[in-house]
Amino acid sequence: MTDVMRAVGYRKNLPISDPSSLLDLEVPVPSPGEHDLLVRVKAVSVNPVDVKVRASADPGGEPRILGFDAAGVVEKVGSAVTLFRPGDEVWYAGSIARPGTDSELHLVDERIVGRKPASLDFAAAAALPLTALTAWESLFDRLRLTAGSTGRLLVLGAAGGVGAVLVQLARRLTDLEVIGTASRPESRQYVLDRGAHRVVDHRGDLAAQLPEGVDYVFSPHSAGMIGTFAEIIRPYGAVVAIDEPEGLDLVGLKSKSIAWHWELMFTRALYDPTSTAQHEILTQVAALVDKNVIESTLTTRIDGINAINMRKAHAAQESGRTVGKTVLAGF
Template identity: 60%
Template sequence: MAQNMRAVGYRTAGAPGVLEDLELPAPEPGPRDLLVRVEAVSVNPADVKLRASADPGPRPRVLGFDAAGTVEAVGAEVTLFAPGDAVYYAGSIDRPGSNQQLHLVDERIAGRKPSSLGFPEAAALPLTTITAWETLFDRFRLGPDSTGTLLVLGAAGGVGSMVVQLARALTKLHVVGTASRPESRTWALELGAHEVVGHDELPHGVDFVFSPFTAGQIERYAEILRPGGEITAIDEPPGLDLLPLKSKSITFHWELMFTRPLFQTADMVVQHELLNRAADLVDAGTLRATLAANLGPIDAAGLRKAHEMVEDGHMVGKVVLSGF
């Protein structure tokens, strides 16, 4: 495909201002790849973290994980999709990102776009949905009859919003969220939390903790969890000391939704399957889209603004950009 495309990337790590508009050659799909015409993208903390600290090397780096768009072409071994299909996905951390007009993604980590959602609403969902799903059903190994209390830290955030919804829809857990502002509390309750408490009012006797902000919290978790309880963390605080968890035999899990595509695991297609299941739940009205702001076109100016909003740390739901 001898054509160029618009993209947004950076040449030097730093503040949001390093993001710039680019023109790059369009990519060619590998055997299992979909070539997707990107219609909308969402910005996640992972984008912000990489832009601020990851040296892109000799070529500009294009960021972006969440995307929704239309399949333009497929690789020779693709069986799950065909040109013209509408898809949504979160991509992989070891490949060029979705902030470009034409983007490659392995078919095994893409799902069918929920038919009831537009591209912007769909783009808000994949990364947070996969992370929440893997937290609940891969790490905690919960099922439809699972009971107990789940504490969701940052329940109005991107991943927290999906943990709350999936736990309510697909388990029998009592879901307690944390939020500090009135709009965050309202958002978490509307998504299905049974109750919402302040970040400094954590309940005791919980069975499961979802932790997006783990630094300095381990002793606190050890105190509030029941013996045999479990924690899943999605951040990476340096020097984390887990010894306070030992006396209660508390299990600590890591969750990184990029693990399957990064290591090409044998069960990589699970992400395709869970995104399709999530699309069914959205179309049935069971799951709600978490788009909170659509900043318009996918360009450097819009992405700088989106990065600033995510970096601020007070986002409720997700910020999206749509159209090139």
């Protein structure tokens, strides 16, 4: 193994139309710490967080590698690793505090890694970890739903990466009525195919479309929505949000005692690094995939992990019109 590897990253914040917005790099191969796996990356997917970091986090001219989803093969393990060994096929979403997955070899703590579903190839597997973890934690950790939970769940942006997994989990692992939002015919059908009981148009009047109200809302787009949430959510209901709109004012939710939860998939890696909860979630999701309970949300595959292809994937993500997930496979 050589001491350098290929990667895709950036040195300064630039619009994705600029050829220098993402660059092909050569960087040193990292050495595993005690609990680290050195993974040979076979496929990665693009998430909104990739676009957000590239646009807002200035690396000051130093190369920064993005990527928060990967599927690959364990090449080396740290001295304290107990969950995996070289040759294992794995999937994971990594940590925002470490270099990203858009590299030939990548270090990740074993405790946030799962074994790749046997029924999926690397590309189909790479579409799922970050969104599956976010969806699972939103439903079962933040909202504390169970197999016996009832009521109505509204999933905003249900054709997106997280929404498409969350619809599947909620429909198949709870007794909730699952309502997704989508606007275009192809995205509406995609949401129905994932298991939603029905779909409403988020460009229209949600209150008029949901006169009976809902008990829970999953929100990736909360700006300007608090008044609508206050109207459509029943008393004692709850919202789980994954965005962070500036100046968000939640006082409109108080009269109905509506709870507000934040979900950030990276919280465990940042603040609870010894937890194996995400390893366990990914293990459970892999089992559901292999039983055909949950399916991959891969919709676009691009062969070749390089700067040109990554710029295409980021541009698609920025368009706001993607359905499911875009995956890049193979260096």
